[in-house]
Amino acid sequence: DVKVTQSSRYLVKRTGEKVFLECVQDMDHENMFWYRQDPGLGLRLIYFSYDVKMKEKGDIPEGYSVSREKKERFSLILESASTNQTSMYLCASRGGLGTDTQYFGPGTRLTVL
Amino acid sequence: GDSVTQMEGPVTLSEEAFLTINCTYTATGYPSLFWYVQYPGEGLQLLLKATKADDKGSNKGFEATYRKETTSFHLEKGSVQVSDSAVYFCALTPGDSWGKLQFGAGTQVVVTP
Numbered sequence: 001d002v003k004v005t006q007s008s009r010y011l012v013k014r015t016g017e018k019v020f021l022e023c024v025q026d027m028d029h030e031n032m033f034w035y036r037q038d039p040g041l042g043l044r045l046i047y048f049s050y051d052v053k054m055k056e057k058g059d060i061p062e063g064y065s066v067s068r069e070k071k072e073r074f075s076l077i078l079e080s081a082s083t084n085q086t087s088m089y090l091c092a093s094r095g096g097l098g099t100d101t102q103y104f105g106p107g108t109r110l111t112v113l
Numbered sequence: 114g115d116s117v118t119q120m121e122g123p124v125t126l127s128e129e130a131f132l133t134i135n136c137t138y139t140a141t142g143y144p145s146l147f148w149y150v151q152y153p154g155e156g157l158q159l160l161l162k163a164t165k166a167d168d169k170g171s172n173k174g175f176e177a178t179y180r181k182e183t184t185s186f187h188l189e190k191g192s193v194q195v196s197d198s199a200v201y202f203c204a205l206t207p208g209d210s211w212g213k214l215q216f217g218a219g220t221q222v223v224v225t226p
Contacts, residue, residue: 042202101159104156
């Protein structure tokens with residue numbers, strides 16, 4: 001069965017802290033994605049990666065960075081957390097060319113105080 | 114740019130009622146269209162999809178038809194159950210993209226016994 005896991009379901013951090021959100025997929029997928037989900041806005045793409053060490057900015061990359069050192073793992077980094085980054089963060093993965101279905105993790109609800 | 118517009122919720126229905134959630138899109142080229150569902154406390158999962166005009170996607174009693182002439186992909190179910198209570202997201206993947214998904218804002222559906 002397809003599986004995307006995220007390191008934490010709930011996280012509380014303070015303003016200015018560096019925050020790491022981890023995502024792991026076991027499907028050998030080339031493509032991985034980070035979204036944030038906010039009420040009334042749906043999901044918005046932060047960053048995506050189409051291969052190890054490769055990354056592309058999504059629609060709202062400001063204040064975030066990513067790391068993909070291994071194929072199965074995609075990390076989202078908040079260099080200096082701010083209260084407006086309080087949100088639900090969802091990771092997804094997708095296979096290579098010819099596939100279009102994204103598989104999502106359960107999400108991490110991050111609160112920045 | 115590409116965008117997806119779906120009806121606002123919450124939509125509250127009684128069990129066995131008919132459900133329709135409207136979704137319209139704007140896109141260049143020939144996008145693929147999706148409905149994702151998010152059950153309480155979970156990540157998103159693919160409900161159904163259609164990849165070309167006049168295709169009908171179906172799953173778990175839900176259906177949606179890709180209408181290019183009206184740029185729509187409305188979701189329907191003939192008889193809802195309490196277990197269908199969830200948030201439903203309409204989304205598209207532009208035909209020439211990295212497989213990025215553009216989501217609508219989501220529609221919460223509440224089914225009461």
